[in-house]
Amino acid sequence: MKYIFKNIILLVLTTTISISVLGQTKKSDLKILYVGTNPDKPLSERELKYSANPDRKIELQKKRAADFDQFLKQYFNSVTTVYGDDYKETMSANYDVTIIDTYLKHYAGGYEKDSTGQITGYKTRKYLTENFNHATIMIGEPSAFIGQGRQLKIDHLCLCLDAHAHSMKLEHAIFNQPYKVAVTYEDRKTPDNYKARYGGRDLGDTMPMWRIQTEGYQDGKGFPIGLVSTGYGFDNGIDAEWISSGACAKGVEATAIGRHANFFHWGFAAAPEYMTNSAKLTFINAIHYIAPFKGAKQITRKIKGIQLREYLREQQWTVSDKGSEAWLHYLNKDTLQQRITKEKLKKKKDSGKTLNDLEKMQLQSPIRKETREWTIRHEPDSLKQIFKNNWANYENYYKENMPYFYGVKDEWYKVAVDNDAKTLGIPNYKIELLDTAVRMLLKGDRVEIAKRILTKYTQESFESAKDWAKWLKNNRSRLYFSEGDGYKFIMLPN
Structure with missing residues (x-):
């Protein structure tokens, strides 16, 4: 491209x-x-x-x-x-x-x-x-x-x-x-x-x-x-x-x-x-x-509040044994530095010197002491209720569902698993998913699933299977999957 x-x-x-x-x-x-x-x-x-x-x-x-x-x-x-x-x-x-x-x-x-x-x-x-x-x-x-x-x-x-x-x-x-x-x-x-x-x-x-x-x-x-x-x-x-x-x-x-x-x-x-x-x-x-x-047109966008898949890969790392160990090691070192900084600021204040607003914030900030629970702080409550402290389940959740996550419309950084794509076994970023959905429409096979897929991952809303097939045939080579645009296949200029 x-x-x-x-x-x-x-x-x-x-x-x-x-x-x-x-x-x-x-x-x-x-x-x-x-x-x-x-x-x-x-x-x-x-x-x-x-x-x-x-x-x-x-x-x-x-x-x-x-x-x-x-x-x-x-x-x-x-x-x-x-x-x-x-x-x-x-x-x-x-x-x-x-x-x-x-x-x-x-x-x-x-x-x-x-x-x-x-x-x-x-x-x-x-x-x-x-x-x-x-x-x-x-x-x-x-x-x-x-x-x-x-x-x-x-x-x-x-x-x-x-x-x-x-x-x-x-x-x-x-x-x-x-x-x-x-x-x-x-x-x-x-x-x-x-x-x-x-x-x-x-x-x-x-x-x-x-x-x-x-x-x-x-x-x-x-x-x-x-x-x-x-x-x-x-x-x-x-x-x-x-x-x-x-x-x-x-x-x-x-x-x-x-x-x-x-x-x-x-x-x-x-x-x-x-x-x-x-x-x-x-x-x-x-x-x-x-x-x-000069004069270039913006083609792709980054819609604020859309969670990118690479952030999810980062979260998969964070909840893993190796990743959580690396993060907690880093945070412990950060905690030590925070203590040193607060001690210096306290001495400065006690000596009668004036602290600026940034220094006041640093002095008032509580000392962090994180545990393994810190690694699941961003996980949805629904998962926490099921997995509790079974750390391996969190990592496996990401491994199993990574190809099927999508950003939920109008929900701030919220993602969900597309069970339709998962049922078909086709990652949602592959154009084969659209090909399969159109074939399903033409055959009358699981029509509701096909319609959900096509409207979720494109910017179109055709009524008939023939219109969907015609659109995909005419534009297939121009389609580009963009997570920033809301997990959509967008069309590139001719």
């Missing part, structure tokens, strides 16, 4: 690019719009609440937009800088690439309140309309808010990305065009949370990483935190591609750099002043790479 990228790649290779000639940089004619934060804008309540060092954050903010402006003008002839409060999405039509490096104002969604002002619900905030199809790079946390509003695979998995990348796809264009990036590795301690998870179960004590930033938030000096999106199901070979992970608290496969449709996620939070030279070139390459995606 890589064919959709073919024309895009050709455009990337032929688009106007900057080249290095005898050490001199020939600037590109790509027109760049940089959307940054007004240096004089005060920190929001949220930023003040969660910032470990507000003074440092203000200091960095004051020079960030100017830093990016100066950096981009080294590589591009046309660079325009606007502040987020002044940006309107219609501006992007006049540019080849828009770089969003600030929180935008949402135009829809948010908390819903009754006549008394009480919060009654929440709808996902939207920042860019469905018509926005301009080539865009999104930096750090704002990337997730925009992504979730557009049902992109770029989501708010974790604001916990530090200074290093790893597991990069070095064959990708952003490491090779127009500049060849010399990626150098450091052997760094493997994050403990990686080895507790299924994806990192075989990792060693260290792993090779590439330094993106000269400073990270874990250095404890109040540096901005980067953001990773969910890695599970990100790369689909249709309109989304996973490019790199980074050191974070959410596993080895989390997405630090990736693309979905015309949107490019650069999760690292550093301004150019704090980027390594290799990271700077990669960022410039990313601008060239995303430019030809």
Whole structure:
């Protein structure tokens, strides 16, 4: 299914690019719009609440937009800088690439309140309309808010990305065009949370990483935190591609750099002043790479609240003997660190020093002490009542039903077993399931089961068996199973 990228790649290779000639940089004619934060804008309540060092954050903010402006003008002839409060999405039509490096104002969604002002619900905030199809790079946390509003695979998995990348796809264009990036590795301690998870179960004590930033938030000096999106199901070979992970608290496969449709996620939070030279070139390459995606249509979606199958595989690991042992070992180490942190904060408070809101939360948090029961905390009560503390039954439940799970519509992260597909013995992600259901309809064999399957896993609702057969015959080669779209076979463009 890589064919959709073919024309895009050709455009990337032929688009106007900057080249290095005898050490001199020939600037590109790509027109760049940089959307940054007004240096004089005060920190929001949220930023003040969660910032470990507000003074440092203000200091960095004051020079960030100017830093990016100066950096981009080294590589591009046309660079325009606007502040987020002044940006309107219609501006992007006049540019080849828009770089969003600030929180935008949402135009829809948010908390819903009754006549008394009480919060009654929440709808996902939207920042860019469905018509926005301009080539865009999104930096750090704002990337997730925009992504979730557009049902992109770029989501708010974790604001916990530090200074290093790893597991990069070095064959990708952003490491090779127009500049060849010399990626150098450091052997760094493997994050403990990686080895507790299924994806990192075989990792060693260290792993090779590439330094993106000269400073990270874990250095404890109040540096901005980067953001990773969910890695599970990100790369689909249709309109989304996973490019790199980074050191974070959410596993080895989390997405630090990736693309979905015309949107490019650069999760690292550093301004150019704090980027390594290799990271700077990669960022410039990313601008060239995303430019030809202007006008690209989003094909697949990630509906919020849909539980992906890879999460279920992770849960199968968690309830297994080996997985639970790895998790409890990690949590016990985390408990020790939590005690040390609380002791330091208590001493700081007792000495008369003021704690910020984040430190207050850490001091008030109870010390965790988990047991094997922790591993089944997400299991439905119906299973707990049947299996109780028979741990093997939980793992076997996942092994037996993995091919037949599906996301329950309008139920937050709830999955169920499709007994119809299970009865037929055909995984629900295989197109053979639709073939079998259509044949059943044509033969009058278990018609109700066939209808349930076809309406559950497609976006169609034909009445007659002949119409279903005609539709499947005409579109079979274009059907793609997408868990993010609600466990549906969606049709790819011609």
